[in-house]
Amino acid sequence: MRFALLVLLVGGAFGGGALVGSRFFAPDAPVAAAPAAPRLEVPRQATARSAHEEKRAAFLGVVLSGNTVDLAPKFSGRVLAVLAQPGTQVTRGSPLAQIDSQELRMQLRIAQEALAEANRTVARNRRLSRIGAVSREDLSRAKVTVLERQARVNEVMQSISDAELRAPFDGVVATRYMDPGALSGPDRPVLRLIGKDQPRVRFAVPEPLPAELHEGARVMVRVQGAEFHGVVESLSPEVDTAARMIYVLARLKLPEKSDTRLSSGSVARVTMDRIGGSPVSTPGAPPPLPATDTAAQ
Numbered sequence: 001m002r003f004a005l006l007v008l009l010v011g012g013a014f015g016g017g018a019l020v021g022s023r024f025f026a027p028d029a030p031v032a033a034a035p036a037a038p039r040l041e042v043p044r045q046a047t048a049r050s051a052h053e054e055k056r057a058a059f060l061g062v063v064l065s066g067n068t069v070d071l072a073p074k075f076s077g078r079v080l081a082v083l084a085q086p087g088t089q090v091t092r093g094s095p096l097a098q099i100d101s102q103e104l105r106m107q108l109r110i111a112q113e114a115l116a117e118a119n120r121t122v123a124r125n126r127r128l129s130r131i132g133a134v135s136r137e138d139l140s141r142a143k144v145t146v147l148e149r150q151a152r153v154n155e156v157m158q159s160i161s162d163a164e165l166r167a168p169f170d171g172v173v174a175t176r177y178m179d180p181g182a183l184s185g186p187d188r189p190v191l192r193l194i195g196k197d198q199p200r201v202r203f204a205v206p207e208p209l210p211a212e213l214h215e216g217a218r219v220m221v222r223v224q225g226a227e228f229h230g231v232v233e234s235l236s237p238e239v240d241t242a243a244r245m246i247y248v249l250a251r252l253k254l255p256e257k258s259d260t261r262l263s264s265g266s267v268a269r270v271t272m273d274r275i276g277g278s279p280v281s282t283p284g285a286p287p288p289l290p291a292t293d294t295a296a297q
Contacts, residue, residue, distance in 0.1 A: 057210065058271045061203025063223055063252075065264040067195030068174075071165045073099045076185035079178050084191065086176055090167045097190045101163035108156045115149040122146055171195040174264070199252050199262050201230060203270045204245040209235070213272065219250050223268040229253045230270075 078100040084090060122142045128134035175192035184190050201221050205213060217232045230250040239246055250270070252262070 058269055059203045059205055059248075061201045061221070061250075061268045061270050063262050063264055063266040063268055064200045064202055064249075065194040066197035066199055067169055067171065067193075068264065069168060069193050070177075070189035071096060071191045071193060072186055072189035073165065073184055074162050074186055075099075075104070075159055076183065077101065077103075077163065079180050079182050079184050079190060081180055082176060082178065082190065084173045084176075086173050088173045089171075090173065090193070091170050092167055094167045095164055096167055096173070096193075097165040099163040099165070099184060101160045104156055104160045104163065108153065108160065111149065111153045111156050115146070115153050118142065118146040118149045165190060167193060169193075169195050169197075194264060198254060199264070200233070201250050201252060201268045201270060202247060203250070203268070204240075204243065204247055207239050207244055207246055209246050210272075213248065217272065220271045221250070221252055221268050222271070223262060223266050 080098040080100050082097045084094075084096045090096065122139070122145075125134045125139045125142045129136065129139050171193045173191055174194045176190075177192070178184055178188070178190045182188075201223070213232065213235070215232055215234060219230045219232060221228050221230045230252045232248055232250045234249045236247040254262075
């Protein structure tokens with residue numbers, strides 16, 4: 001190549017000398033046109049972005065369990081027993097902890113006695129109303145009292161039932177907050193339970209949002225050394241003003257009949273493959289340079 005360029009340069013120099021000489025000694029001789037400069041073509045590999053960069057965009061996210069609940073009683077009471085430890089697999093309805101309900105049982109006996117007295121009053125007023133000794137209004141008030149006291153009995157019985165904490169769904173015990181003897185209550189849970197259903201991953205995407213990222217879009221999630229397919233469930237309707245990010249929630253598809261269990265809070269890497277032949281590019285990245293088409297030129 002260098003030799004060819006050297007030949008062209010040397011030839012041009014001699015041609016230029018002949019042209020100068022002809023102007024002095026042969027004014028009527030035609031002047032030859034200068035040769036066209038060679039056209040330099042940029043190789044396709046030097047201008048086009050790599051296929052990997054065009055095909056995939058990666059985002060960081062965090063794994064969220066499908067269902068998570070902190071089990072706490074609806075009333076304050078001492079923890080009598082904790083029947084599960086972190087990591088214990090449980091099924092829906094399994095007893096997990098027992099809260100002291102002795103005081104509630106005393107309240108139940110009092111409520112039941114009050115209800116029995118109200119029923120006796122209604123029966124007596126009904127007999128007296130037949131002979132006109134009790135007005136219909138007195139009989140109606142006695143019946144209302146029965147209803148109120150029956151509601152109280154039902155309320156206390158429900159509280160006694162709530163003293164036994166049961167699993168609301170199939171899952172695994174994640175955390176044990178209290179031991180027997182501790183005082184629990186509505187804002188002091190005993191256990192944390194994580195469901196076994198399909199986990200989700202929440203990841204952040206810089207604005208502007210790629211057009212290919214929408215509800216139903218397919219993603220690949222790499223977490224804990226394994227890859228899983230996922231489907232976008234929802235996109236945040238607003239942009240985080242501090243981070244200038246849009247948060248996306250995707251549901252993971254775990255293999256059927258698999259014992260795979262992803263830890264909630266694990267860091268995940270979310271990628272989007274080419275959808276419908278269109279590459280998903282990272283927002284803010286420069287567009288790919290067009291490849292040189294030598295055939296068209």
